[in-house]
Amino acid sequence: MSARRGRLGLDAVSLLxxxxxxxxxxxxxxxxxxxxxxxxxxxxxxxxxxxxxxPAFEAENxxxxxxxxxxxxxxxxxxxxxxxxxRSTPDAAQLGNTWVAEFAALRALESLEPWLATSTVVxxxxxxxxxxxxxVIDGAPYGVPWYVDTRVLFYRKDILARAGYETMxxxxxxxxxxMRAVKAVAGPGNFAILLPSNEWTQPVIFGLQAGxxxxxxxxxxxxxxxxxxxxxxxxxxxxxxEGLAPPYRNNEVANLYQEFGRGAFSMYITGPWNxxxxxxxxxxxxxxxxxxxxxxxxxxAHPGVSLAGGSxxxxxxxxxxxxxxxxxxxxxxxxEIQLRFLALTGDLPARAEAWSDSALTRDPHLLAxxxxxxxxxxxxxxxxxxxxxxxxxNRAEAVVRGxxxxxxxxxxxxRYVDRALEKRRWLVERKRTTAEAAAP
Amino acid sequence: MKSTTERQQSRTAxxxxxxxxxxxxxxxxxxxxxxxxxxxxxxxxxxxxxPDTARFVGLANYAHLLSDPLFWQSLKVxxxxxxxxxxxxxxxxxxxALLVSSRLVRYPAVFRSIFFAPVxxxxxxxxxxxxxxxxxxYGLIDHALAQIGIAPIDWLGDPNWAMPAIILMAVWKNFGxxxxxxxxxxxxxxxxxxxxxxxxxxxxxxxxxxVTLPSLGPTLLFVAVMTMIGNFQxxxxxxxxxxxxxxxxxxxxxxxxxxxxxxxWRLGHAAALAFVLFLITLAGTMIQLRLQRERT
Numbered sequence: 001m002s003a004r005r006g007r008l009g010l011d012a013v014s015l016l017x018x019x020x021x022x023x024x025x026x027x028x029x030x031x032x033x034x035x036x037x038x039x040x041x042x043x044x045x046x047x048x049x050x051x052x053x054x055p056a057f058e059a060e061n062x063x064x065x066x067x068x069x070x071x072x073x074x075x076x077x078x079x080x081x082x083x084x085x086x087r088s089t090p091d092a093a094q095l096g097n098t099w100v101a102e103f104a105a106l107r108a109l110e111s112l113e114p115w116l117a118t119s120t121v122v123x124x125x126x127x128x129x130x131x132x133x134x135x136v137i138d139g140a141p142y143g144v145p146w147y148v149d150t151r152v153l154f155y156r157k158d159i160l161a162r163a164g165y166e167t168m169x170x171x172x173x174x175x176x177x178x179m180r181a182v183k184a185v186a187g188p189g190n191f192a193i194l195l196p197s198n199e200w201t202q203p204v205i206f207g208l209q210a211g212x213x214x215x216x217x218x219x220x221x222x223x224x225x226x227x228x229x230x231x232x233x234x235x236x237x238x239x240x241x242e243g244l245a246p247p248y249r250n251n252e253v254a255n256l257y258q259e260f261g262r263g264a265f266s267m268y269i270t271g272p273w274n275x276x277x278x279x280x281x282x283x284x285x286x287x288x289x290x291x292x293x294x295x296x297x298x299x300x301a302h303p304g305v306s307l308a309g310g311s312x313x314x315x316x317x318x319x320x321x322x323x324x325x326x327x328x329x330x331x332x333x334x335x336e337i338q339l340r341f342l343a344l345t346g347d348l349p350a351r352a353e354a355w356s357d358s359a360l361t362r363d364p365h366l367l368a369x370x371x372x373x374x375x376x377x378x379x380x381x382x383x384x385x386x387x388x389x390x391x392x393x394n395r396a397e398a399v400v401r402g403x404x405x406x407x408x409x410x411x412x413x414x415r416y417v418d419r420a421l422e423k424r425r426w427l428v429e430r431k432r433t434t435a436e437a438a439a440p
Numbered sequence: 441m442k443s444t445t446e447r448q449q450s451r452t453a454x455x456x457x458x459x460x461x462x463x464x465x466x467x468x469x470x471x472x473x474x475x476x477x478x479x480x481x482x483x484x485x486x487x488x489x490x491p492d493t494a495r496f497v498g499l500a501n502y503a504h505l506l507s508d509p510l511f512w513q514s515l516k517v518x519x520x521x522x523x524x525x526x527x528x529x530x531x532x533x534x535x536x537a538l539l540v541s542s543r544l545v546r547y548p549a550v551f552r553s554i555f556f557a558p559v560x561x562x563x564x565x566x567x568x569x570x571x572x573x574x575x576x577x578y579g580l581i582d583h584a585l586a587q588i589g590i591a592p593i594d595w596l597g598d599p600n601w602a603m604p605a606i607i608l609m610a611v612w613k614n615f616g617x618x619x620x621x622x623x624x625x626x627x628x629x630x631x632x633x634x635x636x637x638x639x640x641x642x643x644x645x646x647x648x649x650x651v652t653l654p655s656l657g658p659t660l661l662f663v664a665v666m667t668m669i670g671n672f673q674x675x676x677x678x679x680x681x682x683x684x685x686x687x688x689x690x691x692x693x694x695x696x697x698x699x700x701x702x703x704x705w706r707l708g709h710a711a712a713l714a715f716v717l718f719l720i721t722l723a724g725t726m727i728q729l730r731l732q733r734e735r736t
Binding site: 084102248394397426 | 482484485486488489490495504575576578597599685686702703704705
């Protein structure tokens with residue numbers, strides 16, 4: 001017990017010292033420069049690369065100095081939330097577009113409506129509509145799409161050809177046939193497709209393809225046990241039952257690229273971040289043997305949709321330099337800057353017009369992304385979504401592993417979701433009654 | 441009627457105590473009371489945005505916990521860790537302490553340092569190495585098992601094996617600390633007791649049973665209570681190794697609390713969980729103290 005108390009005291013002392021030195025540093029750096037200091041947070045590789053785009057912006061805007069802080073993806077969410085609660089958010093930041101709803105609910109973000117009204121650079125119709133839509137919460141835009149991360153099918157052309165398929169089928173029944181054929185020629189111990197059992201993205205994509213809204217009643221109740229999602233979920237589970245997909249979690253595949261090269265699986269649903277990896281990590285002799293295709297859909301009438309992933313640029317509510325922050329966002333949104341960004345990172349531009357550039361049209365692997373981007377759907381834009389998705393993932397994994405039957409997993413998921421969204425139902429109801437009371 | 445000196449003395453005493461008491465109040469008692477109040481509300485992410493959406497919900501958070509299968513699952517995981525992990529940890533530390541204290545060992549200090557090394561090693565580094573060890577395809581452990589004809593076990597991927605794997609790693613990581621305490625306890629036992637026992641014809645086991653164990657009593661109690669409390673707070677090992685998976689097989693109470701509180705920002709829920717954990721730990725400690733008192 002005494003050791004514990006000692007530690008408590010020490011923590012307090014170090015905390016005080018920490019705060020002291022922090023304020024000292026803060027005073028030192030800000031008093032020297034005449035220019036407005038704009039704090040911009042960006043994640044991972046983007047945070048590294050965006051620094052190279054800053055000098056040109058500063059040259060155009062001599063009154064602004066941009067300080068880019070690089071935040072690792074794994075810590076980003078927590079760091080931003082703590083920053084908001086501690087009122088120390090940056091002026092602008094890159095934000096995963098599935099986080100926009102959450103930060104809007106926290107009232108951490110500035111609505112971009114007034115800024116868009118006067119802008120000549122940024123306008124909704126210049127973007128892929130599914131991608132733009134992810135940033136619109138309750139009718140108001142809170143982010144400008146920066147780059148897109150939708151998922152398509154990466155596959156082994158050579159193995160598919162051996163199985164008798166020249167192109168990737170576009171409907172589920174044909175696709176499943178193709179998987180069976182691939183499984184037959186792939187050799188013992190190998191599979192047709194890798195669907196990591198601890199990722200929610202695959203069952204969610206299949207559900208969206210089948211037309212499930214995922215959540216119903218203004219996103220206040222679960223719709224997972226309704227026919228659309230249930231059919232899609234059965235399709236997903238059957239792929240494991242038939243032995244077309246191995247029940248592996250993604251960390252059980254020691255080296256994805258090696259296994260793909262070896263033919264351990266011939267198809268994999270993933271995003272643009274893997275384009276560079278496949279080029280780099282697959283051996284040269286396999287470089288002509290892989291291709292990408294848009295995701296198949298349930299039938300010819302319903303082409304396969306995919307997730308509208310990506311990152312957006314946002315302005316924080318507490319920022320004191322909103323006009324300057326908006327200038328930075330406009331700069332980063334220009335088509336030519338988007339193309340430079342593509343060259344630096346490989347991140348796909350969110351602006352539709354940038355896609356007519358030869359840098360994008362000459363790459364055959366990107367064609368599938370171009371087509372897929374016309375058909376992307378946002379997941380429910382509520383702060384609880386990720387929690388629900390993780391819960392779906394846990395239940396789906398239990399079904400894949402044979403612990404629970406599929407239908408009871410979905411029913412219990414809906415029960416869980418209904419309870420988790422009780423607060424949201426109350427808020428929606430309260431908003432409705434106050435609106436009614438206000439109306440004469 | 442107190443004299444002036446006495447009153448002055450007590451005033452000085454309070455003055456000296458004030459900084460410590462102040463710190464404890466600010467950093468310990470206030471947060472505890474705050475936590476208790478928080479557990480009676482549905483404070484969540486919406487309430488961080490606009491505090492007027494927080495509602496007083498009475499004991500609803502606690503009622504919710506009792507009906508939540510995930511809570512019972514995490515309780516099961518936590519108790520598995522306490523009932524399997526804690527005794528195993530104490531036994532291994534005691535064994536190691538006896539080993540490094542015995543005269544058979546040539547360089548006891550070297551072994552003490554080796555056994556203590558995992559305690560001061562960064563958990564994340566340890567977790568990376570153990571993930572390799574546990575790997576079903578390339579792992580050393582399954583490789584060794586294959587030599588004696590046991591089929592590879594998917595340690596961290598199989599819901600039945602994930603918790604034993606975590607316990608094993610946690611025991612290996614932590615036993616050195618208790619070992620040092622046991623070594624100190626063993627050194628405090630007078631050599632004459634062993635001599636007397638030997639003269640009476642007691643064998644090694646009898647000497648251990650009738651001299652070592654009774655003399656270690658208080659040390660054993662201290663170690664048992666501290667280990668139990670520590671094991672109730674299982675968090676970092678599953679957090680780095682499995683993130684609570686597979687199929688929630690390694691989601692401990694504290695991990696669940698962390699997820700609820702700092703991932704989903706359901707702070708009311710998380711606070712209720714914290715209080716439940718506090719009550720369970722308190723009950724566990726009381727039982728152990730009672731058992732010890734009855735024995736003596």
